[in-house]
Amino acid sequence: MSILTLREAPPERLDLDGLTPAALAGLSEAEAARLPVGTSRRGLTLGDCFAISLDGSDELRIVGATERLDRVGAGLSAGRIVVEGDVGQRLGAGMTGGTLTVSGSAGPFAGTAAKGGTIRIAGNAGESAGGALHGAEAGLDGATLMIGGTAGERLGDRMRAGLIVVKAAGAHVGSRMIAGTIVAEAIGDHPGYGMRRGTLVAARHGALLPTFVETGRQDLVVLKLLATSIQALVPEAAALLRAPMRRYGGDLATLGKGELFTPVG
Amino acid sequence: MPDLILNGIRVEDTFAEAFDMAATALVLTAETPEWAMIAATTMTGFATSVIGCGAEAGIDAVLSPDDTPDGRPGVRVLLFGFDAGGLKDQLLRRVGQCVLTSPGSAVFAGIAWDDPNVGKALKLGGAIRYFGDGFATAKRVEGRRYWRTPVMDGEFLCEHSVPTIQGAVGGGNLLFLGRRFSDTLRVAEIAVAAARTVPDVILPFPGGVVRSGSKVGARTKGMMASTNDAYCPTLKGRAGSALPPEVDVVLEIVIDGLSSASVSAAMRAALHASTKAGVDLGLVAVTAGNYGGNLGRHHFHLRDLLGEAA
Numbered sequence: 001m002s003i004l005t006l007r008e009a010p011p012e013r014l015d016l017d018g019l020t021p022a023a024l025a026g027l028s029e030a031e032a033a034r035l036p037v038g039t040s041r042r043g044l045t046l047g048d049c050f051a052i053s054l055d056g057s058d059e060l061r062i063v064g065a066t067e068r069l070d071r072v073g074a075g076l077s078a079g080r081i082v083v084e085g086d087v088g089q090r091l092g093a094g095m096t097g098g099t100l101t102v103s104g105s106a107g108p109f110a111g112t113a114a115k116g117g118t119i120r121i122a123g124n125a126g127e128s129a130g131g132a133l134h135g136a137e138a139g140l141d142g143a144t145l146m147i148g149g150t151a152g153e154r155l156g157d158r159m160r161a162g163l164i165v166v167k168a169a170g171a172h173v174g175s176r177m178i179a180g181t182i183v184a185e186a187i188g189d190h191p192g193y194g195m196r197r198g199t200l201v202a203a204r205h206g207a208l209l210p211t212f213v214e215t216g217r218q219d220l221v222v223l224k225l226l227a228t229s230i231q232a233l234v235p236e237a238a239a240l241l242r243a244p245m246r247r248y249g250g251d252l253a254t255l256g257k258g259e260l261f262t263p264v265g
Numbered sequence: 266m267p268d269l270i271l272n273g274i275r276v277e278d279t280f281a282e283a284f285d286m287a288a289t290a291l292v293l294t295a296e297t298p299e300w301a302m303i304a305a306t307t308m309t310g311f312a313t314s315v316i317g318c319g320a321e322a323g324i325d326a327v328l329s330p331d332d333t334p335d336g337r338p339g340v341r342v343l344l345f346g347f348d349a350g351g352l353k354d355q356l357l358r359r360v361g362q363c364v365l366t367s368p369g370s371a372v373f374a375g376i377a378w379d380d381p382n383v384g385k386a387l388k389l390g391g392a393i394r395y396f397g398d399g400f401a402t403a404k405r406v407e408g409r410r411y412w413r414t415p416v417m418d419g420e421f422l423c424e425h426s427v428p429t430i431q432g433a434v435g436g437g438n439l440l441f442l443g444r445r446f447s448d449t450l451r452v453a454e455i456a457v458a459a460a461r462t463v464p465d466v467i468l469p470f471p472g473g474v475v476r477s478g479s480k481v482g483a484r485t486k487g488m489m490a491s492t493n494d495a496y497c498p499t500l501k502g503r504a505g506s507a508l509p510p511e512v513d514v515v516l517e518i519v520i521d522g523l524s525s526a527s528v529s530a531a532m533r534a535a536l537h538a539s540t541k542a543g544v545d546l547g548l549v550a551v552t553a554g555n556y557g558g559n560l561g562r563h564h565f566h567l568r569d570l571l572g573e574a575a
Contacts (some may be wrong), residue, residue, distance in 0.1 A: 142405075161405055181404070197402055221294070221371045221422040222404055222413055224335040229407050257402050 005051040006064035006085075012040045013088060014049060017071040020098075021058045021079035029054050039070075067107055073100040076117060089126070090133075092119045095143060105149065109133060114143035114162070124149035130164045130182075131157030138178060140164060146234060156182045159198065165234045174200045177258060181226060183237045195251050195258035199226075202262055203240055212250030217264055219244070268550075269568060272540035275550040276567050281438045281532065282555035283563040286315070286345045287352040288433030288523055289387060290375030290465075292328065293364055298338040302327070304367035305340035308359045312344075313470045316489060320355035321345040321435060321521050323467030325375075334373045335422075341375045343467045345435050345521045352429065353387045361393055365414075365421050374427040378409070382524070384431040390414075390423030430523050434563050437520035437528035438554050439535055440478065440496060442512045444547035450474070452543050453516040459538035460531040465523040478517045481556060493554070512549050525563055533570040 002024055014037045024032055032054060033047025046052065058079030062072065065085030072087045076095040086104035090112055097117040105123035111130045121129075129151045130140035138160035145164045153170040160178040171188035177195035189206035192198075201223075227241035245261040269276040293308070295301040305324050312322035321344075328339035344359070346352030364370050372390070376383060390412035394401035397414035403425070404411050410425035439456065443449025457473030460466060468474075483491030494500050495507040496515045508515070518535060522528035539551060553567055 179403070179405075199404070218419050220413075220420050221335050221337070222411065222420065224337065225404075225406050225411070225422070228334060228336050257400075 001057055001059045001061055002055055003051075003053040003061045003063060004046070005053075006049060006062070006066065006069075007051060009066055010044070010049050010068050012038060012042065012044065013068050013070055014044065015039050015070050016062075017074040017093075019046070019060070020073070020076045021060045021081070022077065024054055024060065025056045025058075027054065065102075065104070067105070070107070072102075073098075073119070076100060086123070091121070092117070092143070095119070108152065110147075111140050111143055111145040111164075112136070113138060113141055114145070115141045116143055118144045118146070120146045120148075122148045125151040125155075125166070127152030127170070128154045128157050129166075130155060130159050130162070132159075132176075140180060144233070153188070155184075155187075156180065156198075163230065165230065165237045171206065173202075174198055174258070183226075183230070183234075183240065185236075185240070192251050192258050192260055194254055196255040197257040198259075200258070200260040201226075201237075201241060201245075202260065205260070205262055208248065208260070209251060209253075211253040212248040212260060213252065215247045215249050215259075217244065218247050220247075223261065269571060271536065271551075271571050272544060274540040274543050274548050276536070276540070276571065277550060277552035278566075278568055279553050280555055280558070280564045280566040281436070281553035282558060282561040283434045283436035283438075283525075283528060283565060284561040285563075286321075286433045286435040286521065287347065287349045287384075287429055288343060288345045288435075288521070289352060289356065289427050289429050290325065290341055290343050290523065291360070291427060292333055292339050292341050292373040292375045294328075294333045294335050294337040294339040294371045294373070295367065296337065296369040298327065300367065300369055301338045301340045304364045304370045305342050307367060308363040309342050309344075309467075309469075310363070312355075312359075313475070315345065315347055315351075315435070319346070319351065320359070321467070321469040322355075322359070323469045323521075325465065325467055335371055337371075343375075343465070343521070343523065345433060345467075345469075349385050349387065349429055356387055356389060356427070357392055360389060360423070361396070365393060365396065365416070365423075368418055371422040372424060374409075374424050376428050376430050376523075378428060380428070380430065382431045384429040386426040386428050388426045391425045393421075393423055432524050433522065434525050434528045435521040436561060436563075437522065437532050437565055438517055439532060439539070439567075440515055440517045440552045440554060441539060441543070441548060442496075442508065442550040442552065443514050443516070443543075444511060444549060446514045448546040449514045449516050449548065452539050452546050452548050453518060455542045456518055456535035456539040459534040460518065460520055463522075463527055463531040463534055465527040466531040467521050468518055469521060470519055473518055475517045475519055476515075478515070478554060481560075509549065517554065528563070529565055529570070532565055536567065536570050537573070 038044030070088040089107040091110040108126035132139040147166040151169040177198040309322035333339035394412040478493035479490040
């Protein structure tokens with residue numbers, strides 16, 4: 001296992017885009033130490049900030065991470081990255097495969113444009129986790145994003161495909177959603193604002209938009225299929241999906257093919 | 266050429282001639298095992314012979330909720346056609362008219378997408394979704410795409426496409442030459458039950474048994490096939506009859522499988538079970554149907570099936 005150990009809190013935000021096991025596998029420790037990671041005119045390199053130990057394996061551990069580390073795991077296509085600590089914005093942005101695990105919390109836009117692989121955040125996530133960057137075509141785009149704690153506002157904003165499982169999230173979950181699935185224990189006000197398609201499942205929710213209409217109690221096969229598929233990943237979420245559900249359709253201000261399921265009673 | 270003997274019953278030293286076919290498998294699920302079976306039997310109805318029905322279809326297995334993608338009771342059906350085009354036409358008609366219409370049903374591919382023998386994919390849910398008149402939505406789960414078409418009991422969920430399988434074989438067969446109808450029918454039933462224990466095969470005729478075996482061509486102009494007069498007991502004594510005097514009834518089983526190996530295994534199981542039971546049921550002999558070996562690529566020689574399965 002290769003290990004990057006942060007020596008001290010960095011003096012500026014660091015951009016770790018492309019620092020994947022595959023990218024580091026072909027480098028010596030001296031070569032890796034020269035990789036630029038700074039975001040100012042200081043020209044900080046990886047070696048300036050981290051103690052580096054590489055063994056060419058497909059697993060990378062980042063020790064002592066802080067919220068000043070941006071784009072951790074961005075572009076990951078295979079292998080495993082384990083982060084001990086917190087991370088900054090755009091965790092796993094654009095990744096296409098592999099697994100990315102964070103023991104702490106993540107900043108905004110975690111999993112943005114991620115097409116494949118699995119991201120697991122033990123703590124909280126900032127706003128627009130699984131959401132699109134400003135002006136971007138899509139947010140989460142096929143990957144699986146699991147958040148053990150709370151996510152900020154606009155979770156899954158303009159999400160196009162994939163699965164998000166979260167304990168709780170703020171307002172406007174699934175806003176402008178194109179497609180995909182979000183499962184949560186609790187979500188804030190106005191879920192699905194402007195959503196075209198996609199599925200929201202929440203044990204509890206805040207105020208609903210007037211453009212969401214109740215379609216009654218429906219025992220749909222798709223929920224059983226989703227429950228079976230995430231049973232191994234998050235058993236609690238699978239149990240929620242198997243509960244008797246009430247369905248709301250929306251957002252009828254747009255295409256109206258989205259839906260919100262919430263347990264009956 | 267001396268005849269072969271198995272369990273004291275004469276086995277003719279001949280072969281069943283079978284053909285390459287296009288095939289696919291579906292898993293049909295429903296709220297209860299009964300409704301899954303209703304969907305399956307309806308979909309596989311009128312599918313005894315590809316010549317007259319457009320497809321040959323049947324039930325391969327009853328599945329427990331643990332073995333289906335949505336955790337509900339299910340049935341696996343197999344569907345065979347002359348080619349992928351003909352198979353797709355029958356698939357859409359049968360799912361569209363018989364499964365879409367069945368309460369609570371859902372349809373999944375019955376062949377693993379990572380099977381090394383997977384062939385061309387046939388668009389299924391991706392075509393049936395148009396019944397939804399623009400209200401259908403797609404959902405991708407674990408890399409597979411499903412269409413959810415609104416219907417009056419909720420939604421019809423159907424996988425976007427299903428794979429065909431390369432190497433499917435149709436037309437494995439055995440003929441049971443007996444003395445009395447009831448006893449020979451019992452022999453055939455026992456053979457069918459044995460063959461059905463083998464995975465990936467169906468016996469598409471009524472109850473798995475066909476009493477009107479056919480030959481290619483006819484004296485009547487335009488007929489593609491006609492009665493297998495050599496095995497009709499009422500035509501005994503005429504030139505061309507293949508029946509000895511003591512045989513008064515002949516019944517046949519036909520086996521289609523997703524591979525040559527599965528057809529061979531099913532024929533072996535049927536041959537052994539039928540001869541074992543046939544001793545007490547007046548079975549005279551077992552033979553197989555062929556066209557001289559010039560039409561079908563697969564020849565299942567009964568001589569090779571006498572040993573127990575490895």
